[in-house]
Amino acid sequence: MATIPGTTRTALQSFQALRRLHNNPGAHTGRNQLAVLLSRPYTPARRFLHNGRPQNAQSEAAKNNSSNPALSFPCLDAQDAKSALLSARSLESGPEPSYTTGHHEQYRCKEPLLLDWGGVLPEFDIAYESWGQLNPEKSNAILLHTGLSASSHAHSTDANPKPGWWEKFIGPGKPLDTDKYFIICTNVIGGCYGSTGPSSVDPSDGKRYATRFPILTIEDMVRAQFRLLDGLGVHKLYASVGSSMGGMQSLAAGVLFPERIGKIVSISGCARSHPYSIAMRHTQRQVLMMDPKWARGFYYDSIPPHSGMKLAREIATVTYRSGPEWEMRFGRKRADPSKQPALCPDFLIETYLDHAGEKFCLEYDPNSLLYVSKAMDLFDLGHAHQTDTKKRRADYEANLALGNDTVNTDVTCSLTLPEKPYEEQPSVTASTPAMDQSLSGASSPDAPPQDLVAGMTGLKNHPVLVMGVASDILFPAWQQREIAQTLRAAGNEKVQHIELGEDVSMFGHDTFLLDLKNIGGAVEKFLS
Structure with missing residues (x-):
């Protein structure tokens, strides 16, 4: 040793x-x-104070002179x-551990990926796994999106028999039926299970990115996934399915590539991140x-x-x-x-x-x-946010066209802490609508924000399943109701919204990982 x-x-x-x-x-x-x-007893290294006396000696003296024994930790x-x-x-x-869960497939994209906040990945890897068979028409593919810390290993494979994070939901006769569908799951960019992320090597200098890695968005992750689909020859998905952060990706995929997706499933997700x-x-x-x-x-x-x-x-x-x-x-x-x-x-x-x-x-x-x-925090499918992002991307693309290697010219973070601590302003907060209220002046207090309705109009013709859980405190059930209400306000008549009450599940946000009967059953019925 x-x-x-x-x-x-x-x-x-x-x-x-x-x-x-x-x-x-x-x-x-x-x-x-x-x-x-x-x-x-644990004996750490003896540290000396400036006067040369061992610090531990002072501590020991204090312990011995105390009227009560010191606690152990x-x-x-x-x-x-x-x-x-x-x-x-x-x-x-x-x-450093390997951060992999065993064997997975690797797709390397040699084309640069421009990110929403100006960063560029000159090339990148996407780790993915698949189950089932792609039909000759390539029309039965389902893209399964992951939560924050999940790998592409959603189900066991011959090469990697370890149970996956959605093991019971995938397979013959299961909600994601491998007799019918070709299931693809990726590790998102920014992750550490085989896809390019901060622990990856920057090809420009052969050193790890670390915090030189550029800021990401959920949409950046989805664009990278669709590069993989291009490589696999899948031009249109039968469905986009995801839970938690994956539910956000599933909606974002529909907004970014509406013509390339059939059905959409969003479980315990949101249309924009909220303060809590x-x-x-x-x-x-x-x-x-x-x-x-x-x-x-x-x-x-x-x-x-x-x-x-x-x-x-x-x-x-x-x-x-x-x-x-x-x-x-x-x-x-x-x-x-x-x-x-x-x-x-x-x-x-x-x-x-x-x-x-x-x-x-x-x-x-x-x-x-x-x-x-942080990418989850930045998520917002509102029209204003999408418009700002498109303009910013257009500026970056113009910069690239001029031959600039670094399209984000504001490379130094100028954010400083406010001079004064935050103070409540009752006169302002009392007149400011909550995020789940309408900004349009509509008569109904439950009406979704018009900005969000405008941002999700592109999904008005897609069948969408939205699921939430009443015991979820991270993505409360009202956020899934907001998705469903927004889609309906945008003209979508194919929205199914299911909310599991606390009498059905007390597992909170993790319900999507555990409830095969209610979560899996609804997904299976919707996809069939």
């Missing part, structure tokens, strides 16, 4: 025990064992031990970027910001499920009621979140989380 300064063998053994327990499906019940293993010891283990690993093979979901993704990005190991995104030759990623995933997990479900699963139970309460994970719900964050923190590239989640 490599020698790791400032770290005891006990700490490494504690981390290895932690990793074994987290990889164990019964990890919740193993917390008592974990508490014992990590209760052993096994959760922090485990993070330190993980950093130490990753440091040792970097001496051997580098700390933006706020939640903001907090995830902030805790990740505040991890010193993030290093402004240039961490690929060092220790990845695993602590920030862990916390970001814990915040995300809070939004993926629902309070009623957790009440039933965990209640107010503590992992070990016989022990003193701790500031580290103590309640069962805390250990659940801790496990979710620990399991994920080295499975996904932190920079991809930043870029892809």
